[in-house]
Amino acid sequence: MMQASWMLLLLAWGGHANTKTVGQTLPPVEPDVHLLADVRSVVLQGKSHTDKVDVPGPMNLTLQCTWTANGNKTLNVTGYWLKDGRDIDNSHVTLRLENQQVHLKRTFLIKNEESLGRYSCMFGNEAKADFILAVPHISDVRDKPVVSYVGDSVVLACKVDDRKPEPKTWLWFRANGTDKEQITTVAEPQKYQIKNAGKATKLHVHNLTRDDSGLFYCAAVFTIGTAVSHLELKVITIYEPLKPFVTIVLEVLILVTAILLFERGQSKKSQVQEASEKEVANAEPPATNAEPPAINVEPPTSTSSATPSGESNGLEKSSSARQRKS
């Protein structure tokens, strides 16, 4: 997103001269042997196709398109190239179908950021393939803010994918109003530390304060241009998580107290029950001795008096055994 706006800026400044011409003049290439060369090919299956090409530095890029005409009887097709939607001069070619296939191939000299953009190979109005040439962009970073604490330190990281080329260097910027201010370790070595390691970069920020909250930008600098991505930092105090923590501790204390009080209440009730039932038991000794507390493999019917009321359970069971007997 950032790079798009920067590109627009550059194009607006540099492309000012171009608005007068109808099309863009890209002279046919004299391959510069010192430059890298690469080839990208596309075989069009349907009506259109898009391919993204990472261009880290100036290079000679050959783009090839192959199209299979499906059942169309037209023998001749006009093939041509577009850059950013505008015709490229001298690119129109009349192609003859060979085995229902046509090929378009052209080598482009990508020398600076202006050369980047969307290159399209067109087969008349039938089909097209787009090649989006751009500076390799930075891997998706968190869209949610990175959270850290006052007085603590934090590490912000950016990296490009392993498969992509390595940037020449990395730069970090801090949002300052609408501008971006570059972070240099020279100015404040205790505060900022930048560790670049090829395809990744890390910014260490120490002694955080509330003012450090905001947007940070990491820029991957390639020969041909710069890719930028941003990270948000949020600095909070320890009191923020402390509030839910205290709430939960209170909840636990309340629950534990309630459970233990409930248990104490139950055991007092059953002690009273036991005492009264002991009197009953003493009143009729022969009956109780005849039936031992039966092993009841069914769960006790009264669930509320499950535990402390041992004697009452035994008496209940003996009464049920008596019932079974009779």
Add this chain to the structure above:
Amino acid sequence: MWNSIELLKYFNSLWKLNFVSVPSDMPAKAASNLGYVPPDGGWGWAVVFASFISIGFAYAFPKSLTIYYKEIQEYFSISYSQIAWVSSAMLASMYAAGPVSSILVNRYGSRPVVIVGGLMVSSAMVLASFGTTIVHLYLCVGVIGGFGLAFNLQPALTIIGTYFHVKRPLANGLAMTGSPVVLFTLAPLNQFLFDSFGWRGSFLILGGLVLNCCVAGSLMRPADKKVQTQLKSEPRESNGADEPPADNQAVEIQNESTKKDCVHRFIDVSLFKHRGFLIYLIGNVVMLFGFFGPVVFLAPYAKHLGVDEYSAAFLLSIFALVDMFVRPTIGFIGNTKWIRPKIQYLFSFAVSSNGVCHLLCPLASGYVGLVVYAVFFGMSFGMVCSLLFEVLMDLVGAHRFSTAVGLVTIIECGPVLLGPPLSGALVDIFGDYKYMYYACGVLMLVPGLFFFIMHYYNYKRLDEEQRQRPSAEMKTCAEAVRLKMNQDEAQE
């Protein structure tokens, strides 16, 4: 290797040395080994809920912390393997503290141990949130946290045995469901905490959340041991003079145990002569090498086959969901009168099905194949987890379970820790996941078959032992009581 006859002779000789063999097809008889009749309901269900929470935190908490690892790794500028040590330390402490936990439970009961465990994990997390070095995290989260979780796990398992006998497989199955449910809840919660508070704040809040284990502990009321059975004198005879029940809260048994040797009371080494215990131990040690590896590598394998990241994570969700529903179901099935007497076979089947599942995994093609594999794997995994401790209780009896599980966990520490790295090494060496799946499949199928065979002999042996006992003791308690009642009727 020994053939089956020699194996039988060995076990026969062990039996003659007078060790306990709890007949597992007489559940009511084993209940009398406890010295009282467990409630099998009532407050027991509250205890099941409490165990659900404790077991859930014990198993799910270490797994859910991995969400923070990336940020902590960057913060301390360390490598991935260094941060992974936190998980390993936590798991190792949790398993190593097993015997300590058992001893404490035997001595003080489940409730105080769980409450102390909850406080330990909580303070460990709070301390860790102020950590300045990675070693700080190893010690706090790893060691102290691991110990605290062990103090949650063992008592939670043990107390179910004291509250349930007839419905014990169901209770165990329900309690073990805590693990996937808590994991399912913690995973998005941890993500939310991380987004809002970073890792330090999240550790602080997690420290608070884990205090709910203390709530679970407060629910773990000691079971009422006063309901004695008249037949309790008989089980003490069959137990043998040198096998005191570990549970010394019942008054008569306590008097006996105080006369016993101190060491013997703490670490019941005689368990190693227990046939069922040995079968369980040997089979489990081998099985655990291949148990957790496939879980860890499910998502990476999917990505390797070209599945995108979200669909790979979805596979894990399917696995966890199936696991969640299978556990109580198997608990219920294990409780039925057809399965309960021969529940060891169900466990053997569960282990074997894991093995078969992994062996067939490399045949799974495409995402649909992987989904089918995830479903069957979830089912098998849930089956094993649900029955894992129930079968141990079934073999050694509820009163020795606490000691047994302590010994088992510390011995299982090795395979549990080594399993995933070894699986990873297999993947790295061959560059292909299928050899790891074959290895894990074999590592689970062989113990499964081992269990089938050994338990077949064990059941036969137990049946013979029962027949050799005097007839009155052979009948189930209920039958005996009915006999007595009939006799009383006849007399009147």
